[in-house]
Amino acid sequence: MISSSYRYFLAISEDLSIRKAAERVHISPSALSRQVMLLEAEYGQPLLIRKANGVELTAAGDILLRHIHSLLRQEHALKGDLADLGNLQSGHVRVACGNGFATSLANLILPEFYELHPGVTYTVIVAPGDEVMRSIIEDQADIGLTFNPPSHPAIEVIGSFKAPLLAVMSPHATCRKLNEGVSLEDLAKLPLALPRFNHGIRRLVSQVEMAEGLRLRPAMESNSYEVLTSFIVNRRGVSLFPYFSVAQEVKEKKLNALPLTHAMFQSTTAAIVVRRGRHSSLAATEFLKHLKQQIRALEDTGRD
Template sequence: MNHLRFLRYADEVARAGSIRQAAERLHVAPSAVNRRIQDIEEELGTPIFERLPRGMRLTTAGELFIRYVRGRSAELDRVRSEIEELKGLRRGTVRLVASQALAPRFLPSAIQAFRESHPLVAFEARIGDHVQAADALRSFETDLALVFNLAPEADIERAAALEQRLMAIMHARHPLAQAPGLRLRECADYPVVLPNRDTGGRQLLERFLARSSIRMPAMVESNSFEFLRGCLLDRQSISFQMAIGAPTDDRDFVAREIEDRGFPRGELVLASLRGRQLPVIAYAFAEFLRKRLAQTRTD
């Protein structure tokens, strides 16, 4: 299937924006990549890239062609998965984009549990927000998305949704650590360290604060939950996270529910691209996740 490998050259140039960088990723000579791009353009009868002083940019025709290439590659992955299933090997690669709150516990645990019955399956997991997840689905860069607050869209198929509440996270020796539940006004008396505005929990918090008299400026803001957790070691600061990612068995940190009346809840959504037939193993993992989320709802 050399022709598919050559199509991948074009896809890699589109992703890298440079023939040299694409060649490095593909472990081939830049001249080989350039030659294949020229062959494709000659066959199509039109340029698929603009040659710029600092790289390569897709033309309108190129965008159409690369979408075809990625769709073709995704279809080949599905066929390979079905062939492996016929052979009884149950292997392949599952690609997914997940929200950061799922990275420490939920997602690793789910993958580990799935691999107990599918030990030959590999995973490519990316951490991203709902916008990045939708883009990755549409460009065939991922099979599945498991993210917060994914807006309903015509080309996105929602397989499952789980309502999630926001939790206040603090050190186990924080002055508020023994309270069974908290109101935001109590939290505002302490330094607040917040995830960036792309995260589902931050968006819920901002939505509530916008219609409240409470002021809660971030003393520290970061896109790393691990870094924010480290900021809580001062035993004074408070952070916020969705319940599914909140610490439950950590002796150093505790999670407390926000009890303000009318506080909004988030939605964790499992989704794929509508109309796309997933590889067998990706579909199997989606079904596994759907059941696991249902179990989380009843726990």
């Protein structure tokens, strides 16, 4: 177990604010500052640069933070190894995923694994793609699910799956002309709901717009898939998702998913990522196998 002072320093490094970190760990800012001063006295180096709007880690602070992350990895590996002695009677799996994975993960993937291994518990972090990558790099999650991930030396792609974007709309909004495929010109004529600009789907839309010299003007933008799907169900608009993001709704016939005709929308991928070289517990290893099988099954269903 790492010391309380290390956990406090970790909280400060995440918030870059002593006041915010103090609120999160439930001690006073003055007490948290004293913990940092004790660490600085112990190591003989300043660990933080105090600013008007927060703090910044010094070079020594960065070294200490890497050491704390290393200790956390060892602690997590120890807990995993001890849980493995029970042959998956217990264990904990931490998954970081983009918003588009969350519904299928919660509705289709986790319940089946839970039926097989009811003693395993889970933490699911839903965040933008760059935050998913950071969670994996900093060992805050065992497994990451993300859309079109950038390459990174600390990241290993365990599974990559075709995830073509589809035009998703209410079944009531579907007309016979669109069933053969939805073009950019079609999208320009429909009420369009899109993720915000920091999302991988929106970045791809921007690339397609530049390539074709056409500007799509969304009727609504949101960082919530629930809000986007509610909009297209109730307003009979359209949004762009890979199949796994709306598999449950399509299965229940709440939404219809139609192919997009532009080639760039058909070449996108989803990936399962882990930190390169990390020690995985039995629970995480088995869940990873299950995850790959289930996403492959969703991929196959989306092509049917």
